[in-house]
Each structure stands twice: as structure tokens, then as C-alpha cells.
Amino acid sequence: MDIDAPRILGLDVGERRIGVAVSDSLGWTAQGVTVIDRKAGDWWQALDRLVQEYRVKEIVVGLPRNMNGTLGPRGEACQALAEQIRTRYSLPVHLWDERLSTAAAERTLIDADMSRKKRKQVVDQLAATWILQGYIDANRRI
Template sequence: MDVSDFPSLDIHSSRVMGLDIGERRIGVAVSDSLGWTAQGVEVIDRKENDWMNRLDELVRKYNVRAFVVGLPRNMNGTLGPKGEACMELAKELEQRYSLPVHLWDERLSTVAAERTLIEADISRKKRRKVIDRMAASWILQGYLDAQRRR
């Protein structure tokens, strides 16, 4: 994979991709082209051998210009093994795509997404299918909102 495999960046059509990285699944969200809103796209199964190829396809499809990776911190702000694994994957993304990768504190994003789905009266079985995608949206939306406040 080489950076020439990806389209040239057009400020009006490129997007930011948010990732909620888990051991088994990765929730994927993308921004609109203006960077105002985040939409959940899909959940990639990391147990599949070609999961990185699926991410390649999404990067091309959405003309991604940057990544936001959820960084799970402990409530006291320290990093545990999951946080360290996310940092390692963030480095891999940076090397693979030659794009900026921003780490974003994701504390409670999955909890918030789950609470929203419960309030919407979504069954446990259906929640399991969308929770990672929704958490990726929460992570990315938090990042986008913070960028606008700057």
C-alpha cells in the first residue's frame, strides 16, 4: 500500500474518519465534508484476515484526510493496556496512510452510546450490532465540536 493508491485531497470533499477500536471490532464513523457532523458507517470485524483491506476501501471511498482514534483512558486519566493498544494502532495508521492521526479521550463514549440506545428502546441484540459504530460517531463528533470551538 502506497500513498499514491489514495486520491489527492480536496478540501471540499475530504472527510475525517473516527475509529472506536476494540479487540474484536472497530466502529467506523466519518464526518461530512465540512467537518460538522459525524455519521456511523459500519463495524469492521478484526478477526477477519482482511480487516485492514476493508479499512483501505473506506479510506478511499470517503477520501479520508485524517483519523480520530478513540483513546480509552482510565477514569483517573492513566492509560491501561487497551489505551496502549490503541496508540500502537494509531501509529500503524499514520505509517500506512501518511495521514494525521489524532487521539481523542473516549472515556464513557460507549456508555453514552449504550444509554442512548437503551432510551430508544433498542433490543440488546440490535444494540450489540450498532454500539461500536455509534461509539465511533460519539468520539468523532466530540473531536469535531472541539475543533470548531478553537
Template sequence: MRIMGLDYGDRNIGVAVSDAFGWTAQGTGVVHRKRDGGEFDEIADLVKQHEVSEVVVGLPKNMNGSIGPRGEICMAFADELKQKLNLPVHLWDERLTTVSAERTLLEADVSRKKRKQVVDKLAATLILQNYLDSRTKR
């Protein structure tokens, strides 16, 4: 079974899925947030489609390790996701993943327009890959 990584944002949720062995993360797309909470249905569809057994949600922490308002929003999202999907949902420290994704895209000379389209997916991939890497070190 695969693991899904999510980068929760104000407008979009970046999505990545592991390979069947849980070794590598691949960005699969972006789910647009909706006022009616329809993003949960879309994520549930992706979970079924990719045969996901657990989910990792990026938790934005402050640089001192504390959790601010943004982190609390992500924790509430993870709790709701856990209830709706009935799967294990893990929170993973995502400090600087979006910054790292932006830097990677800049170094690859990706245009600003294209960066906006893929930065959430790349951030989700980094979150998931960091989580997967931490599991193999145990």
C-alpha cells in the same frame, strides 16, 4: 476532505465519517478485526471511498486520566494505521463513549441483539463528533 472516527475494540472497529465540512459525524459501519491484519486494508478502502484526509482513533483512558493496557493497544493501532495510510492520525479521549452509546440505545428501547450490532458504530460517531466539536470551539 472528510475525517474518519474509529472506535477500536477487541473484535470490532466502529467507523464514522464526517460530512464534507467537518461539522457532523455519521456512523458508517463496523470493520471486523482479523488475525491477518486485514482490517487495515478494509479501513484503507473506506478512506479512499469517503475521501478521508485524517483519522481520529478513540483512546480509552482511565478515569484518573492515565493510560492503561487498553489505551496502549489503541496507541499501537493508531501508529500502525498512520504508517499504512500515510495520513494524520489523532488520538481522542473516548472515556465513557461506549457507555454513552449503550445508554442512548437503551433509552431508545433498542433490543439487545440490535444494540450489539450498532454500539461500536455509535461509539465511533460520538468520538468523532466530540473531536469535531472541539475543533469548532478554537
């Protein structure tokens, strides 16, 4: 197993925070990495470091859709950010339907009896993991 193999980065983009997950070196599983605070300084620098550290080969951005499949303002903002990411890193960027990923992550943390304060710290990271794992599972080549 090549620990320096290029990885896939998954992002759960919110107005205040970006949850970040990364694939394992084989591209089979997603692990949560961190949460980037978009309100604290230049958050692009934090993303730059992660792209470099994990030798990212492609990026998956969660696309929030309404339950009927349409895009609202948040979905449009994610599309615009995905395009900025594509331009900044010259990497393939995939939009992945993230409907209910944050709700599923929140439910998982509640079921684990995690306090509200701790849930707030990790829910975006766990949502990014759900998004990336969904993408990985749907695109697995056997």
C-alpha cells in the same frame, strides 16, 4: 456543498470490532458508517476501502483512558494501532479521549428501546460517532 470533499474518519477500536464514523463534507457532523470485524479476515482491507471511498484527510482514534486519566493496556494498544494507521496511510492521526463513549452510546440505544441483539450490532458505530463528533466540536473553526 462538495460531496467529494475529503472527510475525517473516526474509529472506536476494540479487540473484536472497530466502529467507524465519518464527517460530513463540511466537517461539522459525524455519521456512523459501519463496524469492521477484526476477527474476520484482513480487516485492514476494509479500512483501506473506507479511507479511499471517503477520501480521508485525517483520522481520529478513540483513546480509552482510565477514569483517573491514566492509560491501561487497551489505551496502549490503541496508541500502537494509531501509529500503524499513521504509517500505513501517511495521514494525520489524532488520539481522542473516549472515556464513557461506549457507555453513552449503550445508554442512548437502551433509551431508544433497542433490543440487546441490535444494540450489539451498532454500539461500536455509535461510539465512533460520539468520538468523532467530540473531536469535531472541540476543533471547530468559526
